[in-house]
Amino acid sequence: MGNLVLSQQRHLALPPADVFALLGSDRTAGWLFGADYQALRVGALVQFELPLNPDDPNGSTVDAFGRIASLTPPHRLVIDQQSPWVGRLICTLTPVSGGRGTVVRLGVEVPEDAVTWLLRQRGYDPLEEPTPPATVRIGVLTSKSGPASVFAAATENLARMAAAEVNADGGVAGTGHKVHVVLRDDASKPEVGAVQFRRMVAVEGCRAVVTNVTSEVFDAVAPLARRLGALLIYTPVNEGGRFRPGVMRLGERPRGQLRLALPTLVREAGGKRCYLVGNDYVWPRTTNRVARAEIERIGGVVVGEQYRALGTTRFDDLIEDIAAAGADLIVSTFVGSDEARFERQSYAAGLRDTTRTLSLAFDESTREFTGDDAARGVWTTFNYFQELGSDGNTAFLRRYRATFGATAPPLSSITESVYEAIHMLAASGALNTDANLTELVSAVRAQRFSPTWPSAQPEQRRTGEKALYLAESIPGGFRISAN
Amino acid sequence: MSCGSSPFGALADDTRRAVLSLLSEHGELTVTQIAEQFTHIGRTAVSMQLRVLRDAGLVKERRAGKYRYYSLRVEPVHEVISFLNSLYGASLDGLARAAEASADQEPAAASDAPDPTGTDKDTPRWGISY
Numbered sequence: 001m002g003n004l005v006l007s008q009q010r011h012l013a014l015p016p017a018d019v020f021a022l023l024g025s026d027r028t029a030g031w032l033f034g035a036d037y038q039a040l041r042v043g044a045l046v047q048f049e050l051p052l053n054p055d056d057p058n059g060s061t062v063d064a065f066g067r068i069a070s071l072t073p074p075h076r077l078v079i080d081q082q083s084p085w086v087g088r089l090i091c092t093l094t095p096v097s098g099g100r101g102t103v104v105r106l107g108v109e110v111p112e113d114a115v116t117w118l119l120r121q122r123g124y125d126p127l128e129e130p131t132p133p134a135t136v137r138i139g140v141l142t143s144k145s146g147p148a149s150v151f152a153a154a155t156e157n158l159a160r161m162a163a164a165e166v167n168a169d170g171g172v173a174g175t176g177h178k179v180h181v182v183l184r185d186d187a188s189k190p191e192v193g194a195v196q197f198r199r200m201v202a203v204e205g206c207r208a209v210v211t212n213v214t215s216e217v218f219d220a221v222a223p224l225a226r227r228l229g230a231l232l233i234y235t236p237v238n239e240g241g242r243f244r245p246g247v248m249r250l251g252e253r254p255r256g257q258l259r260l261a262l263p264t265l266v267r268e269a270g271g272k273r274c275y276l277v278g279n280d281y282v283w284p285r286t287t288n289r290v291a292r293a294e295i296e297r298i299g300g301v302v303v304g305e306q307y308r309a310l311g312t313t314r315f316d317d318l319i320e321d322i323a324a325a326g327a328d329l330i331v332s333t334f335v336g337s338d339e340a341r342f343e344r345q346s347y348a349a350g351l352r353d354t355t356r357t358l359s360l361a362f363d364e365s366t367r368e369f370t371g372d373d374a375a376r377g378v379w380t381t382f383n384y385f386q387e388l389g390s391d392g393n394t395a396f397l398r399r400y401r402a403t404f405g406a407t408a409p410p411l412s413s414i415t416e417s418v419y420e421a422i423h424m425l426a427a428s429g430a431l432n433t434d435a436n437l438t439e440l441v442s443a444v445r446a447q448r449f450s451p452t453w454p455s456a457q458p459e460q461r462r463t464g465e466k467a468l469y470l471a472e473s474i475p476g477g478f479r480i481s482a483n
Numbered sequence: 484m485s486c487g488s489s490p491f492g493a494l495a496d497d498t499r500r501a502v503l504s505l506l507s508e509h510g511e512l513t514v515t516q517i518a519e520q521f522t523h524i525g526r527t528a529v530s531m532q533l534r535v536l537r538d539a540g541l542v543k544e545r546r547a548g549k550y551r552y553y554s555l556r557v558e559p560v561h562e563v564i565s566f567l568n569s570l571y572g573a574s575l576d577g578l579a580r581a582a583e584a585s586a587d588q589e590p591a592a593a594s595d596a597p598d599p600t601g602t603d604k605d606t607p608r609w610g611i612s613y
Contacts, residue, residue: 004564004567006564006567006568006571008568008571008572008575009575010575010576010578010579012578012579012582012583012586013582013583013586014582014585014586018582018585019578019582022578022581022582022585026581028577028580028581028584029577029578029580029581029582030573030574030575030576030577030578030579030580030581031573031574031577032571032574032575032577032578033574033577033578033581034577034578034581050570051570051573054566054569054570054572054573055569055573057573057576057577089571102582104575104578106571106574106575108567108571110567115560115563118563118566118567119560119563199504203504
């Protein structure tokens, strides 16, 4: 099947210019025109609330986003929808009735992958097409829906780009087999993640699965890895944990992040009264335990600690409490859209006037969802930022933009690490269809310290020592201030 | 996000997924053949799940003698198309309502309009491009 193409039109009793003026200015003008437009320019982020039941305009909604791909007021608007499925929306406004009315036509193009994903949401789970011989499958578990979905679009792009690079470069080391990535959605839920992981490994033959889901989902999936004989590579910032034979963790650890960031943040904030907040699961709680110890080590005091469930949308009471506690510094371990909302609401409530924030999963995607103004004054620390000036990173970004275009989402440590992991697997020399798990794990572990694959990370990373960068959110991106 | 019968609703439970997976591997199976694949639930529970799947239009039933055979339906693709059509159509309906409200504030424009309801709805169309 090719792309699904849908087309609809409506006849409105307003001139095109008046219809166009509703774009981004009237929240009630349907989910497309009434969406949250960060700016009316090409490349700008658009956040939609899609109705779960389109026949009920007041029913519940699901978060979605896209970017403006082309804009010709008052005639044409093209949006590349990027979440929860990919699609292209072409909206044209044609004057009728001597210019007093408008025919609005909406053409939508949805690729086959997106239709398959929608089928899966309905419980109809078609298997992957059989792959040709001499192909190895690598599973990629990501979050296309739920709070962690802000990372999904870039993750999928980078997984595909890594596979394409491996294949163009002669296939995986050793056998020359081609890589095929199998992308699955955990919906930001542990039970869904476990089902999808089992399926990728047991039914679809993935010997290795790369993932950047939340550690809540990771904890549900990790015990399955050894049982099913697959390697699980967990790429994002994480709390560490006990050794598991079939599991590798690549991301930043809280102690390193906090030790690098806290002295600067305390100086910036002008005080040592810290308030710890986060989503209610294992990574935020473990990180805050480390944060408390690190804060006390430098003579600070923790004046509050609170958690909210994943998927929280309003933080008013928490923000009031932070203000009342007289905090100088907020350490946030909210993730994804929860973090974006928390920062927006903190900004709106004036918290930036009295506090600074260190947010440990505040990557480029989250920063963009928060918006330039609300993100100002938020600091973070990662192994990778797309602002890094290394030659490797410049070439990497050029390849990414050349493949996915100017409207592709920004890249961050949380998404770039998936790209690294796929190259790491391919370079290991042990990735073949009948790989023994122990051999595969030790070959990939060895790759970590003698890397030979193309990387976006700067040279010092290549020695096995990961550089960690501290950065502050400024309009348009991050300013890297220390490593 | 709500659950239930919406296309975005919570993913089906393990048993339901497993039944669909079995059918996609084997093509057509009887209740007994399906139930044999499960150790934690019995034939009655499998029948109940099959009824849910059938009611949801995901599975079809064929009778041959005293046996009933179950297989996957291809119609879910059409349900997805219909969902996407109403979803994207709803965005235009919302726009039409806002335009109508806006036109009401400007009587001159509204009185000249060919369609005072402001919602001259055309039949949605769809196809596949290659």
